[in-house]
Amino acid sequence: MLLRLQGRVDHLLQRALGTRKLALEKLATPTQHLLRYAAYLVLGERQSARSAAGLAGPEVAAWQWALELVSDPEKLGAPDDPLDALAAETSLPRWLAKLWSEQLGPAETRALAAALNQRAPLTVRANLLKNTRDELLATLRAEGSRVEPTRLSPWGVTFTGRTNVFALRSFKAGLFEVQDEGSQLIALACDARPGQVVVDACAGAGGKTLALASEMRNKGRLVACDRDGRRLDELRPRARRAGVHNWEARSVPESSDARLGELNERADVVLVDAPCSGLGAIRRNPDARWRLDEAEVDSFPPRQREILDRYARLVRPDGRLVYATCSINRRENEDVRSAFLAAHPDFEPAPVLPQSVGLGVGSEVQLLPHRQGTDGFYIAAMRRSR
Structure with a gap:
């Protein structure tokens, strides 16, 4: 604390x-x-x-x-300077208080910082390959856990009491994966379906890959890509526990597209959950605010644009491209999306989430801890028109 x-x-x-x-x-x-x-x-x-x-x-x-x-x-x-006073009140470094104050306004910055200074809830995603959410809720309650369904994700469950979830028989049986509700909504935004070709461009340890496989009901082709093959290795035991078998790992160096060529214009869905500053996940990594500086944060957008350009080639006509970050920063989010759409007239905005989620019918959404209770994810959806 x-x-x-x-x-x-x-x-x-x-x-x-x-x-x-x-x-x-x-x-x-x-x-x-x-x-x-x-x-x-x-x-x-x-x-x-x-x-x-x-x-x-x-x-x-x-x-x-x-x-x-x-x-x-x-x-x-309090400090005489209003920005210094805001930084002290919210326990944010001055540069971050300035960034959010300019982008969100001082009142919203205070509310956001108050939420980020609290512990994040423990949220899991029901593995639809093995059970429904209602079945998972019943199982967890039978194991003695206090749980409730999430408000936004149709797959999510929140633990309301202290629980070592990794010791639960239901976890060892692969009935759920630990995943923030906002991260679950990124997978939901992909609208992946059985039989499709789906690419998770920056898969990392594979939390969203497993959610996509669950959406696809293990049918179709799911390609998990990452520049770090060691991170993909972490996905293998998780996939076995979850019963996922329609996936393949592909280590893709940043300097070469050779391992992506055969997927050009073949993917029904491409998810680019790009490397980012992580400003939206500060409540899980409270020291990040003191480690980051504005120059490092500003180094991400050029790389994000490059990755988005690179993987957009894989989307087939009428296919879906989803761009996401775990940042609350227009430079990494809306500005990257706008630059991409300006450079790619063959892509157009598409509805990002089902209307049933209750976040509107727009083509992009910024999740905020003090409003939705999730980590601060940004999600945008685009369709390749030709």
């Missing part, structure tokens, strides 16, 4: 230390870490020094110092 609140903790420590002509970044690294942890405890507990039970040595000293420094955060005040 400290990583989720580090921005606010650092702001308060910097303000408090500044009154003593000290700077947090000038302190020894171990001291910084101890102070952050102690300040987090103080802010969370708002109790006296007895809350330090269990701490010892330098930790006690850090606790007492933090208690003295930040026990009254209101007195320290």
Whole structure:
């Protein structure tokens, strides 16, 4: 939890230390870490020094110092600069607070950050090759789990109590896969059907590949591609457990299309879940906000456009191309889609999700944790018209 609140903790420590002509970044690294942890405890507990039970040595000293420094955060005040104040309030790095404030507005940024600073729900997808969602719900409840159906995905189940899902007999039997509800909606957007040729362009460890196989009822040809063959190797035991056998793995170097040639204009569906900044999954990786910087985020769109161009060649006339990221950033999402459509007049926007999902009938959708409860995925659908 400290990583989720580090921005606010650092702001308060910097303000408090500044009154003593000290700077947090000038302190020894171990001291910084101890102070952050102690300040987090103080802010969370708002109790006296007895809350330090269990701490010892330098930790006690850090606790007492933090208690003295930040026990009254209101007195320290907010930064004068509105953007600095927003960054401190939301525990976001300044560049990210600026990006989202410009793209979403300050109020939406606050709501988004509040959701990202909470733990993500544990959501799984029913494996339709082995059971329906209703059957899975009954099985999980019989195993003692507290579960409920997801609101948007027709395949999803959310655990409402703490459960080690990997120890469940139902997991070992391949009745479900752990998958965020938003990720499930990407597979749903593909509208893959039995007997089709379907390509998962950036398959990774294969969560969406397995969802596509489930949609296809194990019938047809499913090609899982990735530049890293080792990641595809991780998919093999998962596919065996899920009972998936209509798939093939294909390691595709970024510098060569030789392994894709025979698929040109043959695929009914191509999914490009492109490498991205991961800004939409910060609640699962809270340290990512502190590791990323704006320059790294801006390095993704050129690569995303290149991958989209490359795999679009595989789509047959009247076939479907789905572009997705796990980012909340127009530069990686809407702008990449717009550039692709401008460069490819043979593609046109297509409805992205079934109307039954309840997210409208548009050709693109940005999922947001504070609105849909999913990770922050972007999904766009296009049809090859000729």
